[in-house]
Amino acid sequence: MSNKLITLENISKSYDNHLVLDEMNLYIRENEFVTLLGPSGCGKTTTLRIIGGFENPDTGRVVFDGKDITKLPAYKRQLNTVFQKYALFTHMNIAENIAFGLKIKNKSKSYIDDKIKYALKLVNLEGYENRMPDSLSGGQQQRIAIARAIVNEPKVLLLDEPLGALDLKLRQDMQYELIRLKNELGITFIYVTHDQEEALTMSDTIVVMNQGYIQQIGTPEMIYNEPENAFVADFIGDSNIIDSIMIRDELVEILGAKFACVDTGFGENVHVDVVIRPEDIELVSPEEGTISGEVTSLIFKGVHYEMDVMANGFEWLVHSTKMFPVGEKVGIKVDPFNIQIMNKPASEDEEAVQIEE
Amino acid sequence: MKNKFVKWLSLPYAFWSLAFIIIPLVMVFYFGLTDKTGKFTFANILSISLPVHFKSLLIALLLSFISTVICLLLSYPLAMILSSLNSKNNKLMILIFVLPMWMNFLLRTLAWQTLLENEGVINTILRTIHLPALKIINTPYAIVFGMIYNFLPFMVLPIYNVLCKIDKNLLNAARDLGANEVQTFLKVTLPLSVPGIISGITMVFVPALTTFVISDLLGGSKILLIGNVIEQEFTLNSNWHLGSGLSIVLMLFIIISMIITAIFDKDGEGSAL
Numbered sequence: 001m002s003n004k005l006i007t008l009e010n011i012s013k014s015y016d017n018h019l020v021l022d023e024m025n026l027y028i029r030e031n032e033f034v035t036l037l038g039p040s041g042c043g044k045t046t047t048l049r050i051i052g053g054f055e056n057p058d059t060g061r062v063v064f065d066g067k068d069i070t071k072l073p074a075y076k077r078q079l080n081t082v083f084q085k086y087a088l089f090t091h092m093n094i095a096e097n098i099a100f101g102l103k104i105k106n107k108s109k110s111y112i113d114d115k116i117k118y119a120l121k122l123v124n125l126e127g128y129e130n131r132m133p134d135s136l137s138g139g140q141q142q143r144i145a146i147a148r149a150i151v152n153e154p155k156v157l158l159l160d161e162p163l164g165a166l167d168l169k170l171r172q173d174m175q176y177e178l179i180r181l182k183n184e185l186g187i188t189f190i191y192v193t194h195d196q197e198e199a200l201t202m203s204d205t206i207v208v209m210n211q212g213y214i215q216q217i218g219t220p221e222m223i224y225n226e227p228e229n230a231f232v233a234d235f236i237g238d239s240n241i242i243d244s245i246m247i248r249d250e251l252v253e254i255l256g257a258k259f260a261c262v263d264t265g266f267g268e269n270v271h272v273d274v275v276i277r278p279e280d281i282e283l284v285s286p287e288e289g290t291i292s293g294e295v296t297s298l299i300f301k302g303v304h305y306e307m308d309v310m311a312n313g314f315e316w317l318v319h320s321t322k323m324f325p326v327g328e329k330v331g332i333k334v335d336p337f338n339i340q341i342m343n344k345p346a347s348e349d350e351e352a353v354q355i356e357e
Numbered sequence: 358m359k360n361k362f363v364k365w366l367s368l369p370y371a372f373w374s375l376a377f378i379i380i381p382l383v384m385v386f387y388f389g390l391t392d393k394t395g396k397f398t399f400a401n402i403l404s405i406s407l408p409v410h411f412k413s414l415l416i417a418l419l420l421s422f423i424s425t426v427i428c429l430l431l432s433y434p435l436a437m438i439l440s441s442l443n444s445k446n447n448k449l450m451i452l453i454f455v456l457p458m459w460m461n462f463l464l465r466t467l468a469w470q471t472l473l474e475n476e477g478v479i480n481t482i483l484r485t486i487h488l489p490a491l492k493i494i495n496t497p498y499a500i501v502f503g504m505i506y507n508f509l510p511f512m513v514l515p516i517y518n519v520l521c522k523i524d525k526n527l528l529n530a531a532r533d534l535g536a537n538e539v540q541t542f543l544k545v546t547l548p549l550s551v552p553g554i555i556s557g558i559t560m561v562f563v564p565a566l567t568t569f570v571i572s573d574l575l576g577g578s579k580i581l582l583i584g585n586v587i588e589q590e591f592t593l594n595s596n597w598h599l600g601s602g603l604s605i606v607l608m609l610f611i612i613i614s615m616i617i618t619a620i621f622d623k624d625g626e627g628s629a630l
Contacts, residue, residue, distance in 0.1 A: 054529055074532040081533045087526035091548045100544070101534035152534065 005030045005155065005188055006051060011060035013046055020046045021057070022212045028156075028190060033182050035191045035199040038209035039235070044192045045160060047209075051190065052158050053077050065155070079156040080149035084164055086141040088133040094120075094144055095129035101152040119147035122181065139170045146181065156188040163198065175201050196236045200224060208232050229342050233275040240281075240317055244274040244341075252341060255312035257291045259334060263341040273342045278319040280338035283309070289331015295324045389601035401602020410586060410603065417582040418610070420497060421565030424504035425512075428561050429554065431505070432512040436553075437546075439513075440520035451517070458510050466503055466574045473499055473575065495577035503571040508564060512557035519553030520546070555618045563611055583607055 006028040013021040021043045028034050036044035049055040050062060053074030062070045069077060080101070089097050095116050102112045120126050123143035133141055142162055149157055159178075163171045179202055182189050193199055199206050200220040208215040208223060208231075216228045227233035230241045245253045249264040254274055266272060286292035293311025300306075305323050309316040311332055324330050392398045404410055439447050439454075457465060472478045473494045480490040493499050523546065531541040569584030578585070583603065590600030 052533065054532075073537075074529070075535050075537050081530070083526045083530060085524070085526060087524060087530040089527060089530075089545060100531070100536075104535045104540060148530075148534070 003030050004028070005032075005065060006190075007061075007063040008047070008051070009061045009063065011047070011050060011057045011062070013043075013050065013055065013057050020212050021050075024060070024212070024214060026207060026214065026217075028188060030155075031186055031188055033179075033189045033191065033202055033204045035193060035203040035206050036209060037193060037196060037199040037206050037235075038215075039194055041211070042209040043212040044194075044209050048081075048158050048160055048190060048192045051156075052079065052081050078154055079158060080152050080154040081158040081160065082142070082145045082149050082162045084161045086133075086138075086145045088141055088144060088148070090133055092133075093129065094125075094131050094133065094136075097133065097144060098148045098151055100148065105152075115151040119151045122150070122184070123147045123177075138166050139174065142166065142174065143177075150181075150185060150187075154187065156190060157185075159189060159191045161193055162191075163193075163195075171198070178202060200236070208235065210235075226340055227275055227342065230273045230275070233273075233340070233342070238278050238317055238319075240274075240276045240278065240314075242274045242276070242314060244272055246270045246272045246341060250336070252339065254339075255291060255314050257312065259290055259339055260336040261339040261341060262337050263339075266341060266343070271344055273344060275340040275342060276316075276334055276338060278306070278317040279304070280334060281316060281318045281320075282333040282335075283307070283318060283320055283322065283324055284331045284333050286329045286331045289333050292329060292331045295326050295328045295330060298323065298326050385601045385604055387601075388597045389605045392598055401599050402605055404599060404602060405606045409581075410583070413581045413586045414583045414606070414610075416497070416580065417566055417584065420501055420582065421504065421562055421568075424501050424508065424565050425558055425562045427501070427505055428509050428512040429558065431509060432516055432557065433554075436513050436516040436520050439517050454513060455510055457506075462507060463570065465507060466571055469499075469503055469506065470494065470574050473502070494575065495579050497576070497580055499575040500572050500580060500582075503575045504561075504565045504568065507571065508561040511560040511564075515556040515560065516550060516553040519550045523549050551621070555621060559615060559618055562614060566611065566614075567607060 004027045008024055008026045011021055011024040011026075012019070020041075024043075024047065026047075036047055038044050046055060050057050053069075053072060053076075057070065060070070061068055064078070089100065092100070098116045098119055099112045102115060107115075116129060117126075120128060123146055125140060125143055125147070128136070128140070128144070133144065136144065142165075145162070146157075162178075163174050166174060175198060178189070178191075191199075191202065200223075203220055205217065206220055206223045207217050210231050216223060216232045218226075223232060224236055227236060227239075233239045233241055242254055244255075246263075246266040246269070247253050247258065248268050249266075250261055252259050252261050252263075252272070252274060283289075291311045293309045293316070295307050296310050296315065297308040298305060301319075304319045304321050307318045307320065307324060309318055309330060309332065316332060318332075389401050390397055390399070392400065405414060439450055442450060470477075474480070475490065475492070475494060477494070479493075483490055493502070527545055527549070528541055531545045536544060567584050569582060569588045572580055572582045572585055573588075576582075581589075584607075587600050587603045587607065590596045590603065
């Protein structure tokens with residue numbers, strides 16, 4: 001594995017007595033695409049601003065490339081930021097915007113001109129040098145903001161919800177664009193978003209945050225398939241989170257029925273949370289199922305049908321390509337490795353929260 | 358249907374501007390370009406070249422220029438401080454600042470007369486603490502003082518407004534790209550505030566150039582600005598023709614100064630005024 005490029009040590013930050021980050025520890029490796037993911041107010045943007053130098057942490061250290069940069073002002077840091085609302089200089093044309101950082105560093109004119117050409121080519125906006133920012137669409141402005149940042153050859157690019165203001169189609173295109181850019185540039189990206197799909201698509205590593213705490217760090221697959229607590233399971237994708245009892249290793253009692261699972265080491269007769277993804281539930285005939293119930297709603301979603309099944313007092317969310325009409329009696333079957341067992345939250349902060357939007 | 362209604366709505370203003378702007382303007386031009394017998398002449402306008410008139414125009418230009426520059430130098434830092442305060446504090450500060458504007462212009466200037474007089478408040482205080490009295494009243498200094506005091510808010514507010522509208526992320530972006538505080542100010546804040554500066558300059562320079570009340574009250578009729586000369590032609594000498602002719606000349610200077618500011622404003626994509 002490559003080196004740790006940025007380390008956050010015991011970072012705390014509060015505004016007006018409201019704690020935003022609590023003793024946070026995190027490291028980011030070189031050449032990694034890291035996403036800070038969480039609902040609004042979880043502290044992800046504050047974390048980014050602390051790394052960028054726009055906020056000072058109350059306690060803790062920021063170490064960059066082996067050096068303590070906690071007190072270093074933003075303009076001396078070897079990283080660049082792409083802001084949420086682009087923040088292009090409206091009184092300058094595109095070329096002047098991109099040249100801003102290079103002119104301050106007193107680079108030669110030919111060097112700057114080459115860099116402008118290179119950056120515009122990289123973001124597929126060749127020939128836009130003399131346009132004004134106002135005359136560009138949101139997506140184009142965002143590309144210019146990226147170009148303006150990367151000409152400075154930062155070791156790390158910080159992106160603060162850069163796609164938040166774009167429409168869905170453009171957002172998806174830009175996601176692929178960002179992955180391509182990251183691979184071409186070979187630098188570290190730290191990306192902040194509240195959009196779990198964006199995070200799953202682009203990241204090498206996802207840091208799930210809630211209420212100032214890191215909930216889980218892992219690859220997109222780990223975060224999706226093996227959420228460590230109910231918050232993560234709830235925040236990433238749809239899921240059925242059910243209060244259950246771990247009877248012994250590899251056996252869990254869910255809503256009174258015994259299910260085989262693959263998890264071990266939780267102890268015997270322990271209360272746990274169980275996560276089952278809706279696409280992992282197999283609907284069968286009532287006799288074949290571990291639990292049986294009745295379909296209460298049916299929606300066609302294109303790729304699959306979304307159904308609610310009332311069984312043993314719980315409304316199960318099911319995604320299936322097979323359709324079962326409302327009122328049909330069905331059985332529920334789940335493969336052992338699709339049952340994810342989680343410890344009950346140790347504190348309130350890990351509690352699943354209702355997510356807006 | 359709707360269009361018709363909107364047209365009707367504009368009627369009161371149309372009447373207003375006809376009665377109080379267009380007709381008076383036509384009359385000024387009529388009087389300015391005729392003599393007492395009603396014959397067409399340029400004599401009234403050309404009389405600006407008389408030393409006494411020309412001198413009053415120069416003094417007016419000079420004093421209003423000085424006042425505008427001082428207003429700008431005072432206002433910009435103040436506007437920056439105001440715009441950087443949090444909203445609770447800056448509302449109060451703005452209120453304190455705008456408060457004198459709610460009082461009548463004439464009263465404020467008369468108050469300054471009382472303060473600056475030879476036997477006025479300031480000199481009385483100076484004498485009680487055995488300091489030499491100052492001779493301010495009836496000097497150009499007093500006029501500049503009065504202009505600055507009366508017109509300062511008109512410089513502060515447009516600059517303050519434009520500074521408030523600058524997206525803080527732009528300043529962060531500049532810092533992010535390596536600009537220190539001074540560079541951020543020179544390359545981002547200042548250029549983006551040009552429209553506010555321009556409208557501030559216009560709103561101070563034009564009324565200062567045409568004033569006759571301030572110079573009357575604080576200059577003691579010893580220093581004649583072009584505004585005083587025009588006023589006297591209308592009131593004392595009852596020579597409406599000469600007064601109108603000089604007014605046309607003054608209008609020309611105002612238009613010239615506005616054109617100059619408009620040229621400077623081009624880069625700022627002006628929303629001046």
